[in-house]
Amino acid sequence: MNVRVRSLVRLVRLPAALSVLGDALTGAAAAGRLREPRTWALPLSSVCLYWAGMALNDYADRGLDAVERPERPIPSGAVAPGEALAVASGLTVAGVGVAALTGGRRTALVASALAATVWTYDLVLKRTRLSPLGMATARGLDVLLGAGDRPGRAVRPAVAMAVHTLGVTALSRGEVHGTRPEVAAGSLACTLAGSVVAALPGREGSGSPRGAAGEVIAGMFAGVYAGTVGLAQWRALTDPTAEHAREATGVGIRGMIPLQAALLSRYGAPVPACALAVGAPVVSRASRRVAVT
Template sequence: MAGAYAELVRVPNLFTAPPDVILGAALAAAAGIGAEPSPLRVGGLAAASTLLYAGGTTLNDAFDAPIDARERPDRPIPSGRVSRRAAFELGAAFLLVPVGVAFVVAGRPAAVAAGLVAAAIVAYDGLLKGSAAGFLAMGATRGLNVVLGTTAAGSVVLESPIRILPVPAVVTGYIAAVTFMAARETEGGSRGAVAVAAGGAIAAVLAVGWSLVGGEPSGLEAVLAIAFVAAFGWWVGRPLRAAYADPVPSTVGPAVGACVLGLVLLDAAFASVVGVGWGVAAGVFLVPAVGLSRAFDVT
């Protein structure tokens, strides 16, 4: 039973959520506005973010149960290991509880940000999936997750939007592109979808380069950021190349999974521009994510 619920929430993917929050806190610290992000606030918001992700994956499978019964009958709901009703109830709880956690940890701005993440999740899972708006909604869940991290320092997004929002926008675009590819995972045969995801990854790499030029990091920070973004390019580049060469479910699926886990490296690259500690704190989450991906599916 525990294994079924672990599959439902995509356990490996849960470890990709805290790096978003850590990146957001790093951006807030770099802006120099508001309170200094404390470990307690960042940790609490990371926990809220993880619950939000679990709610998103759970509701995704609950809404998709009829489709999965045809295309993925081994998933927890169509296989009968988890009831659809239980999935809806659990997913709703996973979205409501973190809003309260965020409020307790970092006040009203954090609760608002967590609520926006939850709203984007519901919009994608229940209303917009498969459409252009849906791809953007999925991307927005991760971009807003970064914004959630900035609330560890208060309402810095409202006080310094130009300095804060470009990075969440890059994360949004990257995940939207990956979601576009993922929507065609079971079909195969779409090199265009793989090319869109590759374009999103290339744009993200270029954005890290731009942040290095404009951010004036120290030598060590620059080296670490370059190392992380190079690792990101290698991590997603190999499976994307394989999927483009032969776009079938057996290659597209792993490419989607690699791109999802690769977000940890992208977050770490951006965070490293702000500080070595921020980058390492984000990047370390790749270890449990990859380890658990050997036992549980990422997509």
Template structure:
């Protein structure tokens, strides 16, 4: 193999570590938070020619922030799991030798630092939230994921904090929108709980827990309809799509908790994050905005065919 081929293979391996398909689900969190913060008016002003593209600079910085934080977090997941992956998943970039442990550590560190620096371009509050998300991600990667109860909550906090990063585009609204973070916390806790058996198989009890949490998430989204600023009618089509994607997969993994079935459920769960975010965003900003968020899904599905999701 010539030098160019070796370099190309190495770059592809490092790109695999960042799980690009998953990163788009983090973008959806930001777009949801941005809508919940009432910033849809900024987009409307730009489209109407009443404001320049610079009005959307905070959104751009926050998308860069979540790209760095999420990609950096999943890279460190593989860094900390290098020895275990050598046994259970020897095809992964680090144990296969296609990516070095040192190179992955530098990549993950650079992504996390870059994410925090991007957040600092929006506000100090955004930067502090980014630091919190980065710390939560590292705690999960280092050992939190091995905790039966704290692990799923830890991972959920990462996604909840990511949503609040989107809200931080209008920091004054954070005290009034913080509760929205509870929805992704509960949902990610469900996905994380069921993912425990994606290597060696799981337990039906875990699947039942995931289904209960998924039911709570759906109830929480529907409950937003009681808020005066939330249009549940616009959200309903997205909610139905969300339920149709996750419930069958979770039920199947509960009835048949083999590793392959669970991996499929986790894959559906991760990609459906975009649908969940689109459902909530539609209620705050209208069905067109929800549809725009949903457009991330086919792109994420395409990338999931090229890169690992779990």
């Protein structure tokens, strides 16, 4: 891979984008919009905004990274600060534009709110106690992106993804200097809550063979999610070192995929859920070469 391209790949944490593909699709499934062809283009908007946030993250943290993570693209000199800001700006415009073209005015408004949340998080909230809440808000909005003019139907999956993100973000603050047992315990509680929300049967499709099958598959994916993410967070709880906090954060990011798959199955879309789940091992392997945190 070209050195320049590899630097940009590292800047935007390219493989981690697979963890956002299921957000908008989950919201669309809950709102009954998966049969609308344009809905399937919305994950591209999510990916653009996610990559924008990663590039902006490194731009905002360039001074701190020079001390704590000098290997990152900006402090290492592989990417100039202005270039990172330009990448973040361009991807933000692209993300909102895709949402407007594929989802209409209501979806564009949600995408704009999501973009504003991403920029506020990176430039203002990240160094405050509100940072986990800011990131959780962004993830919830990403789910609502797929709901179109029926956001009320997607509140439950949006809350599930937001709660999970709240726990992962809180734990990620200890990646360099270690975390605290109470933070790890809170993250574990968020994971267990998310798995319960994803596994609980609902009215959608209940009573039909297809609905019953979807609920069984949802339970399986919820179990995988709780087992993998919960175990990593348990290790951080019993030994709250920086190494375990980093591990749990990475597992938590990758764990968004089985959680999304569980929610998709719960809302009657087991086939897209299984297709999405294929991305989990891909992210796991790619993260060995390109950091996702």
